[in-house]
Amino acid sequence: MKTMVEAMEVDSIFGYISLGLFLVVIFFVIMIYGFVNISSRIREFGVLESIGLSNFNILKLLFFEIFIITFIAILLATPIASYIAYYYSINPIVIDGISEMYRDYGIVSDEVPFSFDVFTIFWNVMVIFFLNILSIIYPYFYIRSFTPTQASRHV
Amino acid sequence: MFKLILKMAWKNSFVRVSRTLLVIIMIGVSMSMMLSIQGIYDGMVVNMIDKNKRSDSGEISLYAKEFRVERDIKYRIQNADEIKKELQLREGVKAVVLRVSADGLISTARKSSFASLIGIDLEDEEKFGTFSEFTKEGKVAFEKRGAVIGIELAKTLKVKIGSKVIFSTQDSSGEINSIALKIRAIVQTTNIPLDAGAIYTDIKRVHKFLSLPSSEVTQIALRVENEEIVKELQLKYKELEVKTFLELQPMMSMMQDMVVIFNSVTFFIVMIVVFIGILGVMYVSILDRIREFGIMIAVGMSYKYIRLQIILESVFIGFVGYLFGAVLGLIFLLYLKEYGLDLSLYSDALQSFGMETVLYATIKLSYFTTTFVAIMSASILSVFLPLKKIKNLNPVEVIKSDK
Numbered sequence: 001m002k003t004m005v006e007a008m009e010v011d012s013i014f015g016y017i018s019l020g021l022f023l024v025v026i027f028f029v030i031m032i033y034g035f036v037n038i039s040s041r042i043r044e045f046g047v048l049e050s051i052g053l054s055n056f057n058i059l060k061l062l063f064f065e066i067f068i069i070t071f072i073a074i075l076l077a078t079p080i081a082s083y084i085a086y087y088y089s090i091n092p093i094v095i096d097g098i099s100e101m102y103r104d105y106g107i108v109s110d111e112v113p114f115s116f117d118v119f120t121i122f123w124n125v126m127v128i129f130f131l132n133i134l135s136i137i138y139p140y141f142y143i144r145s146f147t148p149t150q151a152s153r154h155v
Numbered sequence: 156m157f158k159l160i161l162k163m164a165w166k167n168s169f170v171r172v173s174r175t176l177l178v179i180i181m182i183g184v185s186m187s188m189m190l191s192i193q194g195i196y197d198g199m200v201v202n203m204i205d206k207n208k209r210s211d212s213g214e215i216s217l218y219a220k221e222f223r224v225e226r227d228i229k230y231r232i233q234n235a236d237e238i239k240k241e242l243q244l245r246e247g248v249k250a251v252v253l254r255v256s257a258d259g260l261i262s263t264a265r266k267s268s269f270a271s272l273i274g275i276d277l278e279d280e281e282k283f284g285t286f287s288e289f290t291k292e293g294k295v296a297f298e299k300r301g302a303v304i305g306i307e308l309a310k311t312l313k314v315k316i317g318s319k320v321i322f323s324t325q326d327s328s329g330e331i332n333s334i335a336l337k338i339r340a341i342v343q344t345t346n347i348p349l350d351a352g353a354i355y356t357d358i359k360r361v362h363k364f365l366s367l368p369s370s371e372v373t374q375i376a377l378r379v380e381n382e383e384i385v386k387e388l389q390l391k392y393k394e395l396e397v398k399t400f401l402e403l404q405p406m407m408s409m410m411q412d413m414v415v416i417f418n419s420v421t422f423f424i425v426m427i428v429v430f431i432g433i434l435g436v437m438y439v440s441i442l443d444r445i446r447e448f449g450i451m452i453a454v455g456m457s458y459k460y461i462r463l464q465i466i467l468e469s470v471f472i473g474f475v476g477y478l479f480g481a482v483l484g485l486i487f488l489l490y491l492k493e494y495g496l497d498l499s500l501y502s503d504a505l506q507s508f509g510m511e512t513v514l515y516a517t518i519k520l521s522y523f524t525t526t527f528v529a530i531m532s533a534s535i536l537s538v539f540l541p542l543k544k545i546k547n548l549n550p551v552e553v554i555k556s557d558k
Contacts, residue, residue: 029431
């Protein structure tokens with residue numbers, strides 16, 4: 001069954017290539033929104049640093065902010081995405097003629113069922129969570145590029 | 156006035172350099188990745204179609220009626236030599252090959268399998284589809300009972316270069332006949348039935364083996380410049396079955412459609428996310444400058460000029476992002492076209508799917524034009540929500556406010 005195992009791996013690779021594209025785009029969008037959020041609060045960070053917050057404290061603040069937002073987003077998105085995957089695993093999409101087309105590849109049905117796999121959902125959620133956390137790195141260094149005085153005067 | 160608006164829009168696009176750069180990078184990176192994926196998937200199908208044409212049917216193939224269904228050599232084309240000469244003289248015909256094939260049993264000392272013995276003329280096949288390029292091992296040569304075997308069939312029979320095989324089938328008179336052949340080369344055509352079940356040898360040897368006159372064949376394949384010629388051929392050779400590549404292999408047409416659908420879905424999802432990215436930046440950018448717009452309205456500037464300025468800002472950002480993405484995407488595509496995506500780690504699986512282990516990308520102008528239209532549309536659409544905010548603006552209140 002070596003060929004079958006490899007075939008599954010190849011299928012996964014194509015899936016990962018597409019998923020990689022989506023994740024990169026999503027990462028940029030999250031980072032842009034994070035950056036926009038931070039850049040409009042430069043003065044606030046300047047004041048916080050002036051009253052004694054360390055860089056680490058600011059990083060923690062950013063982390064908790066993104067953690068809360070991500071947590072809420074995941075709470076909303078996971079049930080919706082899981083339901084879609086579950087629904088289509090029970091009611092597969094039917095593409096007429098696909099079995100004929102891929103007969104040589106051993107496909108015998110026109111149904112294309114989704115895989116409802118808790119582990120897949122879990123790791124996708126974790127990847128999105130991780131990307132959100134990563135997205136605070138650039139805004140954090142952007143804040144650090146200002147001295148407290150510069151930041152307090154920032155318009 | 157327009158010149159002034161244009162200048163203001165350009166300068167305002169880069170007021171917040173980091174923010175604008177992030178959007179440009181987002182558009183550029185996502186676009187280049189998307190183009191690479193499209194190129195690879197399209198390239199995969201284009202290569203499969205090209206190799207299928209070169210190894211088997213060409214753009215058009217002629218068979219004796221019933222042969223493709225019955226796979227019996229009693230259904231064969233008479234006077235093939237004359238037809239070949241006629242076809243070669245036709246305008247638009249680049250190459251013509253004659254083939255004889257018979258289904259039977261191929262055996263080694265340990266294993267046996269169903270297979271098709273295909274008689275070909277190497278010189279003609281080189282002109283038709285550079286047959287030697289399919290070689291994976293050995294050297295394509297038919298001297299001293301030489302034969303060439305499909306890669307999957309070679310794996311099934313566990314034969315190597317130099318191995319001897321026996322092919323048995325019924326000849327034209329219905330008698331069981333066998334021929335001993337020596338494997339000189341293993342080929343991979345990415346045509347699944349051929350890779351999994353074909354053994355090639357010299358056409359004259361097959362004629363003799365099957366007791367067929369040299370003027371009779373089972374297939375005439377053509378490489379043509381334009382498939383439109385098929386209608387003329389169907390009228391001329393009414394006693395034969397004249398089919399185009401896609402009629403013979405509808406699977407390829409459907410595979411092309413599937414790739415188009417898959418690429419479109421990917422394209423749509425990426426563009427939606429890009430749209431959300433631009434929308435966010437434009438919205439915040441306008442909120443940041445809401446007083447500025449309030450003052451502009453207060454001093455008498457018409458809303459339509461403000462609208463134009465904002466649209467131009469968004470279009471500038473989108474266009475610079477597009478340029479960056481187009482250059483980056485072109486670099487990726489050129490690399491993938493030249494060196495390909497090496498998946499030789501999974502060679503067994505890819506070969507069993509009729510794919511090459513190295514996937515090469517294609518480059519189409521449409522990748523860049525459709526992306527341009529999509530990014531410009533996303534850029535323009537993304538300002539509608541912020542514009543709504545400005546339209547409902549009360550200049551006095553805005554100027555008085557802190558921000």
